[in-house]
Amino acid sequence: xxxxxxxxxxxxxxxxxxxxxxxxxxxxxxxxxxxxxxxxxxxxxxxxxxxxxxxxxxxxxxxxxxxxxxxxxxxxxxxxxxxxxxxxxxxxxxxxxxxxxxxxxxxxxxxxxxxxxxxxxxxxxxxxxxxxxxxxxxxxxxxxxxxxxxxxxxxxxxxx
Amino acid sequence: xxxxxxxxxxxxxxxxxxxxxxxxxxxxxxxxxxxxxxxxxxxxxxxxxxxxxxxxxxxxxxxxxxxxxxxxxxxxxxxxxxxxxxxxxxxxxxxxxxxxxxxxxxxxxxxxxxxxxxxxxxxxxxxxxxxxxxxxxxxxxxxxxxxxxxxxxxxxxxxxxxxxxxxxxxxxxxxxxxxxxxxxxxxx
Numbered sequence: 001x002x003x004x005x006x007x008x009x010x011x012x013x014x015x016x017x018x019x020x021x022x023x024x025x026x027x028x029x030x031x032x033x034x035x036x037x038x039x040x041x042x043x044x045x046x047x048x049x050x051x052x053x054x055x056x057x058x059x060x061x062x063x064x065x066x067x068x069x070x071x072x073x074x075x076x077x078x079x080x081x082x083x084x085x086x087x088x089x090x091x092x093x094x095x096x097x098x099x100x101x102x103x104x105x106x107x108x109x110x111x112x113x114x115x116x117x118x119x120x121x122x123x124x125x126x127x128x129x130x131x132x133x134x135x136x137x138x139x140x141x142x143x144x145x146x147x148x149x150x151x152x153x154x155x156x157x158x159x160x
Numbered sequence: 161x162x163x164x165x166x167x168x169x170x171x172x173x174x175x176x177x178x179x180x181x182x183x184x185x186x187x188x189x190x191x192x193x194x195x196x197x198x199x200x201x202x203x204x205x206x207x208x209x210x211x212x213x214x215x216x217x218x219x220x221x222x223x224x225x226x227x228x229x230x231x232x233x234x235x236x237x238x239x240x241x242x243x244x245x246x247x248x249x250x251x252x253x254x255x256x257x258x259x260x261x262x263x264x265x266x267x268x269x270x271x272x273x274x275x276x277x278x279x280x281x282x283x284x285x286x287x288x289x290x291x292x293x294x295x296x297x298x299x300x301x302x303x304x305x306x307x308x309x310x311x312x313x314x315x316x317x318x319x320x321x322x323x324x325x326x327x328x329x330x331x332x333x334x335x336x337x338x339x340x341x342x343x344x345x346x347x348x
Contacts, residue, residue, distance in 0.1 A: 136272070
């Protein structure tokens with residue numbers, strides 16, 4: 001698997017740490033690479049989709065790192081795919097057609113980081129209320145929010 | 161002219177009779193969202209036996225309840241639900257804020273967690289603890305019973321007092337620390 005990945009992506013994109021394989025994929029190649037990984041390399045399980053905000057991170061070149069964790073349930077291989085994204089263009093193709101489980105995972109990443117998944121059947125917030133405007137796991141969002149948690153009507157005894 | 165009263169007749173005021181009936185048949189609405197809810201269930205179970213205080217009839221319909229026990233943290237998505245359930249309960253009704261999270265937000269000082277339900281609905285009794293022991297919840301119910309007996313009226317006039325109308329706390333953001341403080345808006 002690693003050799004096949006090396007010939008496809010090149011040496012520089014591939015790295016290994018304590019027996020775990022990681023690959024960096026350019027955004028334009030993401031859809032075709034994932035299709036190939038699923039169909040030809042047998043990665044039939046999408047374990048997780050998550051995201052890292054590298055704002056003010058030491059030596060970081062890009063703002064966001066989108067992370068896909070894949071597993072091959074036949075050979076027990078695991079692979080981490082990383083895609084770097086920069087503002088303002090935060091769109092990647094959705095993986096819902098390949099792995100159905102990507103649906104809610106991508107909605108969570110959209111909710112928390114504002115990454116747009118093109119082709120997603122139902123891309124709306126999954127954790128925060130519909131009316132929420134920010135993406136709270138971005139590093140430039142304050143930990144205690146911008147006062148949204150207090151933006152409710154106050155009920156007194158006579159109103160209820 | 162003296163009236164002879166038989167030994168098995170007790171004379172009281174109608175207000176006190178109504179309060180006595182109400183305090184001994186509190187029907188709790190369990191609004192349990194977190195680990196405090198487990199202690200709430202333990203309180204209702206056989207070992208601690210809330211039935212001793214007449215408050216064992218947990219109802220999951222707000223129409224049948226008169227005591228809301230908010231057990232656990234309340235997040236932004238849950239607060240409109242909490243308010244609607246509170247409005248659906250019939251008067252007279254009381255509210256117990258159980259545990260640190262329901263009372264103040266607890267350790268969850270984050271963007272999504274409401275910092276104390278008393279900012280948005282009236283609260284009669286607060287229970288500290290994370291989570292509180294069942295004994296503490298029982299003590300709160302006993303204290304609430306005392307409160308009902310002490311100030312309850314048959315028409316619910318005690319709820320119309322100005323002190324019970326007003327929101328309990330100033331609706332301001334608490335001061336924040338660290339570099340993100342400048343980014344936080346004025347709130348309400």
